[in-house]
Amino acid sequence: MKLLEEMSWPQIEEGQRESRTVILPVGATEEHGPHLPVFTDTIEALVVARAAAQRRGVFLAPPLHYGVCCSTRGFPGTIAVGHDALRAYAKDLLVSFAESGFERALILTGHAGSQHISALKEACQMALQECDLSVSLVSLFDLIDPKAVETAGDGHAGEIESSMMLAIRSDLVAELPGKHSPQRPRFLILRSVRHLMGNGIMGDPSLATPEKGRLFLEMATEGVIRALDELESDLWRA
Numbered sequence: 001m002k003l004l005e006e007m008s009w010p011q012i013e014e015g016q017r018e019s020r021t022v023i024l025p026v027g028a029t030e031e032h033g034p035h036l037p038v039f040t041d042t043i044e045a046l047v048v049a050r051a052a053a054q055r056r057g058v059f060l061a062p063p064l065h066y067g068v069c070c071s072t073r074g075f076p077g078t079i080a081v082g083h084d085a086l087r088a089y090a091k092d093l094l095v096s097f098a099e100s101g102f103e104r105a106l107i108l109t110g111h112a113g114s115q116h117i118s119a120l121k122e123a124c125q126m127a128l129q130e131c132d133l134s135v136s137l138v139s140l141f142d143l144i145d146p147k148a149v150e151t152a153g154d155g156h157a158g159e160i161e162s163s164m165m166l167a168i169r170s171d172l173v174a175e176l177p178g179k180h181s182p183q184r185p186r187f188l189i190l191r192s193v194r195h196l197m198g199n200g201i202m203g204d205p206s207l208a209t210p211e212k213g214r215l216f217l218e219m220a221t222e223g224v225i226r227a228l229d230e231l232e233s234d235l236w237r238a
Contacts, residue, residue, distance in 0.1 A: 030072045087119040104231050
């Protein structure tokens, strides 16, 4: 693994003789129920990205700590940016990776809100118009096999995230609450849904265990490695 933030420019240049691929972990700073810290999305993406980078010998960039958070706005600790801000920031980072000598970049996001994902996808598309860079966008939760999760439709701060945090930083996990599934309108657009979110959980953290967390993290790591295989292959090039 090549930890970008700890390297000098000559070390980076030397490292690029072996690999010109970089992983950018993206998270969020937002509430994760009464039992998980607000940097949950970021640290989960960073841990998986670090494991994949170590196995493949690629570069690992410093994480992006802020994202687009809609459902959790209004909770203490949710510090969000807008769609356009994240899109512009992520696009500039991708272009700068290319200017710095990288040929491939994989964005791994630990936050999976729809507007957040949309902003990152648009950023990738915009960067491709400005520079010669191959880019992949991977959501951590797309890499978890649903068959390994007891909670159907598990989501924010539920079984999956609570399990991973128990495996990563159990010292930061408070007593696990029970299942909570807030109801929200299907079609109605609201200015805020804070009044509908209850304790901020969308899933069942009571089913979380460290063993499940280690399993989920390994699934995600293997998924990132498969994504790197695709990114570094010539099969899809025009």
